[in-house]
Amino acid sequence: MIPAIGLLLGILAGLLIDVEIPLSLQPYLPIAVVAALDAVFGGLRALLDGIFDDKVFVVSFVANVLIAAFIVFLGDQLGVGAQLSTAVIVVLGIRLFTNVAAIRRHIFNA
Amino acid sequence: MVDDTASLSTTPDEPRRTDGPGGFVPQRPSGLSHLRDAMLAKPSRGQVVVAVLVGVMGFVAVEQFRASEEDLLARARRADLVQILDGLTQRSERLESQVRELEQTRRDLVSGADTRQTAIDQARARARQLAVLTGTAPATGPGIALTITDPSGEMPASVLLSTVQELRDAGAEAIQITGGNDAAVRVVAGTYFLDTSQGVDVHGVRLEPPYTLTAIGDPPTLDTALNIPGGVVEEVTNDGGRATIRQEDELTVDVLHEPEEPQYARPAPETGEDG
Numbered sequence: 086m087i088p089a090i091g092l093l094l095g096i097l098a099g100l101l102i103d104v105e106i107p108l109s110l111q112p113y114l115p116i117a118v119v120a121a122l123d124a125v126f127g128g129l130r131a132l133l134d135g136i137f138d139d140k141v142f143v144v145s146f147v148a149n150v151l152i153a154a155f156i157v158f159l160g161d162q163l164g165v166g167a168q169l170s171t172a173v174i175v176v177l178g179i180r181l182f183t184n185v186a187a188i189r190r191h192i193f194n195a
Numbered sequence: 196m197v198d199d200t201a202s203l204s205t206t207p208d209e210p211r212r213t214d215g216p217g218g219f220v221p222q223r224p225s226g227l228s229h230l231r232d233a234m235l236a237k238p239s240r241g242q243v244v245v246a247v248l249v250g251v252m253g254f255v256a257v258e259q260f261r262a263s264e265e266d267l268l269a270r271a272r273r274a275d276l277v278q279i280l281d282g283l284t285q286r287s288e289r290l291e292s293q294v295r296e297l298e299q300t301r302r303d304l305v306s307g308a309d310t311r312q313t314a315i316d317q318a319r320a321r322a323r324q325l326a327v328l329t330g331t332a333p334a335t336g337p338g339i340a341l342t343i344t345d346p347s348g349e350m351p352a353s354v355l356l357s358t359v360q361e362l363r364d365a366g367a368e369a370i371q372i373t374g375g376n377d378a379a380v381r382v383v384a385g386t387y388f389l390d391t392s393q394g395v396d397v398h399g400v401r402l403e404p405p406y407t408l409t410a411i412g413d414p415p416t417l418d419t420a421l422n423i424p425g426g427v428v429e430e431v432t433n434d435g436g437r438a439t440i441r442q443e444d445e446l447t448v449d450v451l452h453e454p455e456e457p458q459y460a461r462p463a464p465e466t467g468e469d470g
Contacts, residue, residue, distance in 0.1 A: 094253075104258055106259070139239070146248050
């Protein structure tokens, strides 16, 4: 319940407050958001599986975001930032699909 | 790297993960009931932390959406950018040529207006000059005032005529004659002098002596022209009258002549520059 309210509050705050994203963060933010989404859907799936755990979720969330951003940063330093970003997005995308598919099975039994 | 909450397992009903800290032991098989339990669960610190994380994610995601909406160009592919640039270049060229055309039109209009204004000014100046000559406008300037008395009342009209002729010869530019009966006539091209029983008929106006001729021109020249031997002054004296000349620095000829529409004469077709 509280996480759902937190999500709503965050979205509302984002709609109401207009924050200029620092230029140095700009390449990493989209990847970080996708990584966070992956963690959230993973958490939702774990919840439906009945194996959800706060601590695990928090650790995985933070680690997901940081590692995704770090990979992109590394790619930028190596000169293959665009390719690595794509790679990260592809991997996270596949995981998202898988998790959403699992959630779907739980909810619709199909 | 991030495999605690989400696995690639395709059999979600049998989660492989067994290493969770075990806060949540599945008791019911239904996923939805887990969800419902979670929604109704008592608030705990862990939930608050999760809420904060999820909220931050929502916030950043919305900001990111907005930023993406703002700079479409930054995201466009190179081919699209080239096309957009092409379009903009063509558009700017079109607009520039339009600007040039409009500026040219503006210059034409301005110079045209100038030319027209000059023509109008010249025409106005010429109209003023002609108005003085034809007697339809008052005139002012240096000149002489000539008074001719005629005690005997027998001064012929020819004296006035020759006076006017003499004044014109000497360069008088505007002349008017005032009679003793306060009638006045502007002397123009069509002015005539007729003898009548009392005074003189000048262009249909009867004037009685004494006559005052106001002439605008070079005062000394006019004076000399009237005073030459056998001239106007002598003629008037011979007829028993008296002619007195007064040179003035500033005179006004303010009697106006009403021009009549010519009955027979029409302007001839233009043959030269000055029509």
